[in-house]
Amino acid sequence: MSLENAKEIESLVVNSFGAGLIGAIVTAMLYGLTTLQTYLYFINYPKDEVKIKMLVSIVWILDSLHIALVTFCVYHYLVINFSNPAGLAIINWSLNVNPQFSVSVTEAHHYPY
Numbered sequence: 001m002s003l004e005n006a007k008e009i010e011s012l013v014v015n016s017f018g019a020g021l022i023g024a025i026v027t028a029m030l031y032g033l034t035t036l037q038t039y040l041y042f043i044n045y046p047k048d049e050v051k052i053k054m055l056v057s058i059v060w061i062l063d064s065l066h067i068a069l070v071t072f073c074v075y076h077y078l079v080i081n082f083s084n085p086a087g088l089a090i091i092n093w094s095l096n097v098n099p100q101f102s103v104s105v106t107e108a109h110h111y112p113y
Contacts, residue, residue: 017077017088024074031067034060059105066101069094 038060042053073094081087 021074021078024070027070028067031063034063062101062105066098066105069098069101073098 038056041056073092076092076094077088
C-alpha cells in the first residue's frame with residue numbers, strides 16, 4: 001500500500017467513521033434520557049391504563065434494540081476492523097437492520113395519535 005493510498009483511507013475513516021462514532025455517542029446519551037423518562041413514568045403514574053404502559057414498554061424495548069444495533073455496528077467497524085481497510089468497505093448486517101428499528105420506534109411513538 002502506498003503512502004498516498006494510506007492517507008486516503010485515513011481521511012475516509014476520520015471523516016466517515018468519526019462522524020458515526022459521534023452519532024453513536026449522542027444516541028447513547030439520548031437513550032439514557034429515554035431510560036430515565038421510562039423509569040420516572042412507571043414510578044409517577046402507576047395507575048395508568050395497561051395499554052399506555054405497554055406502549056411505553058414497547059417504545060423503550062425498541063429503543064434498546066436500536067442502541068444495541070448502533071453499538072454493534074460501531075464496534076464492528078472501529079474495533080473488529082481496526083487497521084483493516086478492506087473490512088471497512090463491507091456493509092455490516094446491523095447497519096441494514098437499523099433503519100427498520102428506527103421506523104418501528106417512530107411508528108410506536110405516533111400510534112396513539
